[in-house]
Amino acid sequence: MSHAAYYPPSGIYSDSYKKDMRIIKTRTQWVLSIASLVFLFALPYIPFVNSPYLLRLYIGVGITVIICLGLNILTGCCGQLNIGQSAFVMVGAFTSGLLNSHMGWPFWACVIPAGLASAFVGIIFGIPSVRLKGLYLALTTLGAQIILTWIALFGMPETAAGFSVAPIKLWNIVFDTPKKFFYVGMLFTVLMTFFAKNLMRTRPGRAFIAIRDNDRAAEAMGIDIFRYKLLAFSICTFYAGVAGSLLVHYMMWAQLESFTLQESIWYLVMIIVGGLGSIEGTIFGVIFITCLKELIFVVGPMAEGHLRFLPIGAGSGLLLVLIGGMAILFLIYEPRGLAHRWSLVKAYYRLWPFGY
Amino acid sequence: MKKRIFLSAVLLAATLTAFHSTDIFAEDAVKEVVVGNVSAMTGPTSATHMMCLSGSKDFLNYLNEKGGISGKLGTVKTKYLSYDSQYVATKAKDGFARLRDQGMIILTHCASGHSDALESDYEQAKIPLVTGSQGVASMWSDWCYGNYHSGVANMIRSWIVWQKGEWEKAGKPGGTLVLGTITTDEPFVPLSLWEINAFVKEQGVKLLTETIPKGTTDASPQLLRLKDGGARQIFVISSAPGAVVVLNSAKSMNLNIPMTQCAASTLGDVIALGGPELAEGYQGEYFYEPMSENPSLKASPGLELARKLWKANHGNDKPNDMYVNGILSGMIISESIRLALDTVPSDKLDGEALKKYGLDRISGFDGMGLTKPITYVTDDHIGPKSVRYWVVRKGYVEPVSDWMPTTTYRIPKK
Numbered sequence: 001m002s003h004a005a006y007y008p009p010s011g012i013y014s015d016s017y018k019k020d021m022r023i024i025k026t027r028t029q030w031v032l033s034i035a036s037l038v039f040l041f042a043l044p045y046i047p048f049v050n051s052p053y054l055l056r057l058y059i060g061v062g063i064t065v066i067i068c069l070g071l072n073i074l075t076g077c078c079g080q081l082n083i084g085q086s087a088f089v090m091v092g093a094f095t096s097g098l099l100n101s102h103m104g105w106p107f108w109a110c111v112i113p114a115g116l117a118s119a120f121v122g123i124i125f126g127i128p129s130v131r132l133k134g135l136y137l138a139l140t141t142l143g144a145q146i147i148l149t150w151i152a153l154f155g156m157p158e159t160a161a162g163f164s165v166a167p168i169k170l171w172n173i174v175f176d177t178p179k180k181f182f183y184v185g186m187l188f189t190v191l192m193t194f195f196a197k198n199l200m201r202t203r204p205g206r207a208f209i210a211i212r213d214n215d216r217a218a219e220a221m222g223i224d225i226f227r228y229k230l231l232a233f234s235i236c237t238f239y240a241g242v243a244g245s246l247l248v249h250y251m252m253w254a255q256l257e258s259f260t261l262q263e264s265i266w267y268l269v270m271i272i273v274g275g276l277g278s279i280e281g282t283i284f285g286v287i288f289i290t291c292l293k294e295l296i297f298v299v300g301p302m303a304e305g306h307l308r309f310l311p312i313g314a315g316s317g318l319l320l321v322l323i324g325g326m327a328i329l330f331l332i333y334e335p336r337g338l339a340h341r342w343s344l345v346k347a348y349y350r351l352w353p354f355g356y
Numbered sequence: 357m358k359k360r361i362f363l364s365a366v367l368l369a370a371t372l373t374a375f376h377s378t379d380i381f382a383e384d385a386v387k388e389v390v391v392g393n394v395s396a397m398t399g400p401t402s403a404t405h406m407m408c409l410s411g412s413k414d415f416l417n418y419l420n421e422k423g424g425i426s427g428k429l430g431t432v433k434t435k436y437l438s439y440d441s442q443y444v445a446t447k448a449k450d451g452f453a454r455l456r457d458q459g460m461i462i463l464t465h466c467a468s469g470h471s472d473a474l475e476s477d478y479e480q481a482k483i484p485l486v487t488g489s490q491g492v493a494s495m496w497s498d499w500c501y502g503n504y505h506s507g508v509a510n511m512i513r514s515w516i517v518w519q520k521g522e523w524e525k526a527g528k529p530g531g532t533l534v535l536g537t538i539t540t541d542e543p544f545v546p547l548s549l550w551e552i553n554a555f556v557k558e559q560g561v562k563l564l565t566e567t568i569p570k571g572t573t574d575a576s577p578q579l580l581r582l583k584d585g586g587a588r589q590i591f592v593i594s595s596a597p598g599a600v601v602v603l604n605s606a607k608s609m610n611l612n613i614p615m616t617q618c619a620a621s622t623l624g625d626v627i628a629l630g631g632p633e634l635a636e637g638y639q640g641e642y643f644y645e646p647m648s649e650n651p652s653l654k655a656s657p658g659l660e661l662a663r664k665l666w667k668a669n670h671g672n673d674k675p676n677d678m679y680v681n682g683i684l685s686g687m688i689i690s691e692s693i694r695l696a697l698d699t700v701p702s703d704k705l706d707g708e709a710l711k712k713y714g715l716d717r718i719s720g721f722d723g724m725g726l727t728k729p730i731t732y733v734t735d736d737h738i739g740p741k742s743v744r745y746w747v748v749r750k751g752y753v754e755p756v757s758d759w760m761p762t763t764t765y766r767i768p769k770k
Contacts, residue, residue, distance in 0.1 A: 053454035060446055153541060160546035161492050161767060162472050178453065251445050253473035253493070257543050258445040262399065297440055300397075317398060 023197055040186050044179045055178035059250060061290050062189035063243050068270050068282045069196045070239025075268070076277035077200060078232035079212030080129050081138040084145035085240055085267045090152060090259035092118040092241025097165045097254035098158075107168040107249045114245035115238040121148070122237025129229045133215075145261050152256045162255030165248045181250050188246055192239060197279045199235070208232055212277070269327045275339025284338035289323060296322060386424050387432045387702040391416060391689060392439070392455035392463045392483075394471060399443025400542075400595075401468050404621070404678050408466035408488040409438055411682020414665045416690065425690050427697020432705065434693075445473035452477045461707045462692070464685045466678070467491030469543055475500075483707035484715055486688050488681045489619070492547060496769045501692075501715050501737045503684040503723075503730065505643040505762045508619045509550045512537065512591055513763040514743055515616055515641065516559055519589050533561040536587030536613070538578055540598040541570050548593045548618055550767050568598065575605040582613070589614050596621035599638075600630040607634060614639060616745065622677035623746060623753050624648060632751030639747045639756055643740050644684055644727045647675040650752035656725025658683070680726060687723040688715075688730070728759055738764060 014020035024030050043058065044050050071085045096114035099105040125144040129137050152159040167176035168184055175181045199205045207228045210218035219225050248254040266289070274285020300318050330337060393412065395405035416434045419425055424433040437458055439451030448471050452463070463478055463485045465471050472493035478485050478500075485500045494500040495507055505514075516535060523533045539545045549565070556563045564585045566578035579602070582590055592599050592615050599617055603626070606615065616639040617623060623640040624647060645659045647666070655663070662683045666675045692714030696705060699713040715737075720729040728742035741764065747756040 051453075051457045053450065053457045056446075056450045056453045060450060063446075150541060153543060153546060157546050157550065160469075160543060161550065162469050164476075164493075164769075247446065251449060251473050252476050253445060255445060255469040255472060257443060257469040258473075260399070260443065262442075263444065300440070320398060 021201065023194075023201075037190070040190075041183075044182050050179075052178050055182050057290065057294065059178060059182055059185045061286055062185040063246050063250070064267070064270070064286045064290070065189050065283055066192050066239055066243040066246070068267050068274075068286055069192060069279065070236040070243075071267050072271045072274075072277065072279070072282045073196060073199065073208070073239070074232045074236035076271055076275075076281075077205065077212060078208035078229065079215075080126075080229060080232060081134065082141045082233075082236060083138050083261075083264050083268060084125070084141040084143075084148070085236070086259045086261065086263035087145040087148040088118045088122055088237040088240035089244040089247065089263075090148060090256070091121050091237075092244030093248045093254055093259070094152065094156075094159050094244075095241070096245035097163065097248040098156075100165050100249070101163050101254075106166075107245070108170075110249075111242055111245045115241035118241025118244065119234040119238040122233045122240070123230050126230050126233030126237075129233065130226050142261075145264060149256065149259070152259075159254070160256050162253060165252050165254050167252050168249045175249075176252070185246060185250065188242065192242070193279060193283070196239075200279070204228060204231055209277075266323075269323060271337075272327055273330050273337055275337025276335075278337065278339035280342060281337045281339025284342060288338060289326075292323060292326070387430065387705070388435045389432050389461050389693065389702075389705055390455070390459040391434045391436050392452070392458075392460035393436065393465055394439050394441050394448050394451040394455065394463065394474065395465050396443040396468065396470065397438070397440040399441075401443060401466075403625075403676075405466045405468075407676045407678035408464075408682040408685065410669070411662070411665075411679040411684070412436075412464050412488075412686035412689065413438070413682070414669045415661075415683045415686030418661075418665055419690055425693045425697070427694050427699075429697050429700065430702030432693060432697065432702045434689075441470060443468070443470050445470045448474055449477060452481075456481055456483070461705065462486065462689055462710055464488070464689060466681065467494055481707065482711075484692075484711045486685050486692075486715075488678075488685045492767050495738075495766050498735070498737075499711065501688065501718075501732055503643075503681065503688050503727070503739045505740060505743050506738045506764045507767070508544055508548050509767055510763045510765055511618050511641060512548055512552060512593070513555055513765055514760070515591055515618075515745075516556065516561060516563070517763060518745060518757060518760060520559055520561060523588070530586070530588075533588065534564065534586040535561055535589055535591065536564040536566065536582035536585065537591040537593060538566045538568060538575060538582065538602055539593040540568055540595070542595060542598075544619065545593055547767065551765075555763075555765070568594075568601065570598075573601060573604075575602045576609055579605055579609065579611055579613075583611060587613055589616065591616050591618060593618040594621070596625040596629045599626050600634065603630055603634050603638060616640065622646065623748055624675070624677040627748060627751060627753075628674055628676075632748065635748040636750070637747060639745055640753070641743050641745055642677070643743050643762075644680045644723070645725075646677045646746060646753050647680055648677075648753045650754055652752075653754065658687070658722075658724030658726035661724065662726070684723045684726055687726070688718065688721070691718055691721055 024033055044055060067089055071082060074080050074082050092114040095117040096110040099110045128140045132140060167174055175184050207223045210223055211225055211228055215225055270285040270289050271282055273288055275281025296318055393409050395409050396402050397406055413436045416436055420433045424431045437455055439454055441448035441451050452474050463483055466488040472491040475493035475497050479497060487494050487500060487502050489504050519535055520533060564582055564587055566582055568575045568578055590613050592602050599621060626638060627635045645656055662680050666679055692710050695717045696710050696714035700709045715732055719731045722729045728740040730739050741762050742759045743762050744755055744759045745757040746753040
């Protein structure tokens with residue numbers, strides 16, 4: 001092992017195209033990646049950070065990361081605003097749940113159909129994106145949220161009432177506790193993060209970015225805008241569908257109330273805070289907002305208990321005020337999100353001790 | 357030397373304080389048991405859920421101030437911990453896990469679909485649930501105990517039975533009883549109307565149904581169709597804003613068909629939102645006594661206590677009927693603890709003991725007159741199974757029917 005391995009270079013230079021295409025470029029990155037995976041694997045057994053409550057939070061973060069990765073590919077990378085992501089999660093959740101409870105399909109047979117069903121619905125609602133942009137497109141995705149919720153409400157009685165879903169099984173192992181489910185959740189999160197990271201280096205990924213930056217210029221360069229916009233919609237909603245499938249098998253319960261417009265807004269806030277168009281940013285955004293929520297769950301009721309002049313519910317409502325305000329502040333002062341802050345930290349580390 | 361003496365004194369004082377705070381010197385250490393609440397403190401049902409939460413919390417804190425809950429084998433005080441589920445099932449489950457980590461032995465909430473997701477959690481953890489409204493899953497679980505009558509699907513059924521009785525008393529005018537229902541497109545609506553057609557057929561009445569979209573400001577077309585169809589009474593399945601829209605539309609078209617409120621809001625909510633004039637004549641179903649301080653009615657001791665606790669804890673805020681629902685949950689929890697302490701010493705009190713020696717033994721309990729007697733038996737943890745209809749008169753509510761039995765239909769488990 002060379003001495004230089006312990007002192008990362010101030011810049012990374014690739015002398016071949018193959019090297020340039022690598023996601024993990026340095027030995028430090030390799031070490032950190034493997035260490036992260038080992039840490040993830042060991043996490044349910046590390047004392048003080050492995051309570052059922054914390055494990056549930058980690059699983060929640062993992063599933064939300066999948067949902068937000070899809071959303072970030074569509075909104076952050078391809079520039080197509082989607083404020084109905086929660087409805088697409090619902091499509092995947094109910095497809096998987098109904099296949100499991102009515103037809104007895106195991107999770108492993110349900111998860112891909114759930115993603116595909118969601119992607120199919122996503123493509124339908126993505127068709128208007130050919131002609132619509134910005135706020136107008138946002139309204140069509142809002143329409144998706146309303147229409148799909150209405151179908152789930154009145155179209156299928158059991159989706160409104162709720163129904164039980166079997167936990168994930170693999171041979172004799174039943175993933176019905178947070179400790180066991182953690183591994184399934186993290187497996188999907190890591191795989192789908194890796195896929196998303198890779199996607200952005202492929203032809204479609206670059207086409208998405210070209211469309212986001214200037215769709216007319218992209219079209220002039222020969223990019224089939226219709227095809228790539230629909231592809232972005234289908235990938236985004238496929239991610240949502242897979243996450244929905246994971247969610248219902250994790251909760252062992254499927255019901256309409258979990259998929260509200262408010263959830264869709266949270267997902268948008270997460271990718272804005274994390275950094276639009278950034279895979280790392282998505283993870284940062286989800287973790288940041290989750291931590292903030294949990295903090296307010298503790299502080300809110302305490303504040304309400306001590307400050308008697310506050311009306312009932314004011315402490316909990318603080319969450320909405322804080323996170324709404326957070327999104328505004330990030331848009332004003334750090335529109336590139338936490339991902340940009342992370343890149344500054346990395347740059348500082350690489351240039352150290354000669355940073356300026 | 358002086359410094360050393362000073363440091364020793366500080367250390368001694370700190371040690372004594374620490375020992376004192378752990379109650380080592382206390383002669384009769386009172387054990388503390390954790391009561392958990394997972395409710396949507398934010399989200400669409402927050403107003404209702406927060407009231408239920410406040411009621412149960414205030415009642416249990418009141419008992420703590422009085423010295424705790426005592427049985428033959430000891431005394432306990434309750435520590436009330438809550439978690440905001442945000443109307444999301446995963447958060448409800450997170451909350452349950454957190455409260456369990458914090459030592460919860462009994463759970464309470466005001467149910468909606470998202471909290472139904474907790475069924476497998478409280479069953480696995482063997483922690484009983486006392487709920488202020490029975491969600492669907494709660495009806496299926498042996499670990500769930502409702503203070504509620506019999507679930508939202510029985511509200512329209514009980515109302516139909518009431519209307520049919522009144523119609524028969526009046527000599528069956530018109531030959532066929534025609535009733536109407538107007539609903540919003542809210543998540544609980546399909547539950548309210550679950551397999552209602554079969555019930556309507558069985559009762560030999562005709563039910564006309566109309567829906568108004570969420571956020572609409574006019575329900576005139578739907579009301580006109582119900583009027584043209586010959587509806588004698590209308591059942592409004594909506595939260596308070598939807599009910600106010602329906603009442604406004606009815607007023608604007610001088611519609612004189614009596615209307616009754618279903619779940620998701622109370623008459624108190626409708627009076628507060630629409631004003632007493634608009635709510636005049638509006639009816640509602642209650643399984644407990646409402647908070648409205650009608651000077652012409654004598655309150656039960658339970659209701660007087662509820663009003664006292666409201667004033668003590670919420671000052672001049674306008675009281676809400678769902679607060680009584682929460683008080684009733686708190687009363688059932690305390691009664692179960694009291695009964696369990698007759699058999700189990702306080703240091704052995706856990707979820708299973710509370711169920712076996714507390715909740716399963718509750719019989720003829722009426723919450724100081726707040727409701728009709730509640731008795732839990734195997735496979736039937738429905739609350740009072742009795743309701744009474746009330747009507748708004750000059751800003752107050754007064755009974756418009758006697759206490760009557762509810763139907764006990766259960767949405768089948770899928």
